[in-house]
Amino acid sequence: MEKKNPDLDIEKIIQDYRPIINFRVKKAIGQHTPEWEDVVNEIIVNVIEKLQNNEFRGDSSIGTFIYTITSRRIVDYIRKKSKVLKHIPQPNPFPDPYEQVETREKAELMENAIKELKPKYKKVLYLYYYKGLSRKEVAQKMNITPSQVSERVNYAQKLVQKKIKK
Amino acid sequence: MEKCEYEYLIDDYLLNKLDKKEKERFEHHYFNCPSCFEKMRERNELISVVKKRGDAIFQGTEVPEETQRVPWRKKVFAFLTPKQWAAVGASAALILAVVLLVIPQLKTSSPEFFVNKDLVRSKSINLISPVIDIKTIPPQFRWKSLGEDVHYKIYIYNSELLWSAETQENSITLPGEVKEKMSAGEEYSWQVKAFSPEGSLIAVSSKVRFKISPN
Incomplete structure (x- = not known):
């Protein structure tokens, strides 16, 4: 395909944005919906076509441009689905761990890293993510402030990332 | 990596706690902010592992019991039973009654005297x-x-004024002739009035009674 806009490195753009589009689509329509990959591919093809046709004029950022295409396609998909199905597909609360963590091995590393955390960090993760309590509820249970809950979660994540990168 | 102002929305987005408008705003943002997207991706991994492997991870983890922060009012009320609180209330009312009704009567009021027929309360x-x-x-x-x-x-009384005298000291010795008029077994009273150098009455004592015990 001929590249009409010499300033745009379409390959690089797609490489950068594919994970973001993947994430957004899976979050919106659910990663267990078999068509999610098709929807992503359609979006990418659409983005490439528009870029090649010089439809991106730089009025907005490339991120906003791709976000708009992605959002429209997701809305179309849900509309079509809702005509066939009685219920709109429910999105997953968050994409699958093993897909995102990439490998079972990484998930195991993270599991061990969390196990080794100090109790005060582990308890926050347990109450906030595993039990699904609100920040305020976690704060009450642990006699800390809601902002301290966020601080502990952030710090716990840093420690986990540090351990798995060793 | 510099902290982005949208970072605080990551958790709520992943946990589906944002409203539609906030959700769209954040989605638009992370298409333009590689930092937020990367942090969100990492946070998503963490949440996913916690959710999927929580049973194994938190096995044996001691979780704080319902130690919710109790408002101070509840703490105070939980300190005693309702019956005890009723007793406390009754006692408090009694003490208040004593303070308001009895104590003022025990307190000696400032002496009163008349200046040009007007009642004056002095020190x-x-x-x-x-x-x-x-x-x-x-x-x-x-x-x-x-x-x-x-x-x-100074004024000394029995049934009527027995003796009076003036002095600039804060004491006075009883003259012999007055002593002779006083006898054991009798009750007397005395009072002192104070005057300024100009002769104005500035203070009056209470009238104090005393009795000379019989021999």
Whole structure:
């Protein structure tokens, strides 16, 4: 395909944005919906076509441009689905761990890293993510402030990332 | 990596706690912010592992019990049972009644006197002795000084005025002829008035009774 806009490195753009589009689509329509990959591919093809046709004029950022295409396609998909199905597909609360963590091995590393955390960090993760309590509820249970809950979660994540990168 | 102002939305986005508008705003943002997207991706991994492997991860983890912060009012009320609180209330009411009704009556009011037919309440003079029953006729009467340049007038009564005298001291010795008029077994009272150098009445003591015990 001929590249009409010499300033745009379409390959690089797609490489950068594919994970973001993947994430957004899976979050919106659910990663267990078999068509999610098709929807992503359609979006990418659409983005490439528009870029090649010089439809991106730089009025907005490339991120906003791709976000708009992605959002429209997701809305179309849900509309079509809702005509066939009685219920709109429910999105997953968050994409699958093993897909995102990439490998079972990484998930195991993270599991061990969390196990080794100090109790005060582990308890926050347990109450906030595993039990699904609100920040305020976690704060009450642990006699800390809601902002301290966020601080502990952030710090716990840093420690986990540090351990798995060793 | 510099902290982005949208970072605080990551958790709520992943946990589906944002409203539609906030969700769209954040989605638009992370298409333009690689930092937020990367942090969100990492946070998503963490949440996913916690959710999927929580049973194994948190096995044996001691989780704080319902130690919710109790508002101070609840803490105070939980301190006693309702019956005990009722007793506390009754006791408090009784104490209040004593404070409001009885104590004011015990308090000696400032002495009153008339100036040009108007009732005046003045500061008091504290009488030191005699103020209780005594065994012998007191040789001297003493009161608390109100300072220099004040002169005093003392009055001793039985059923009527027995004797009065003036002095600039805060005590006075009873003359022999007055002592002779006093006898054991009788009850007397005394009072002191204070005057400024100009002769204005500035203070009056209470009238204090004393009795000379019979031999």
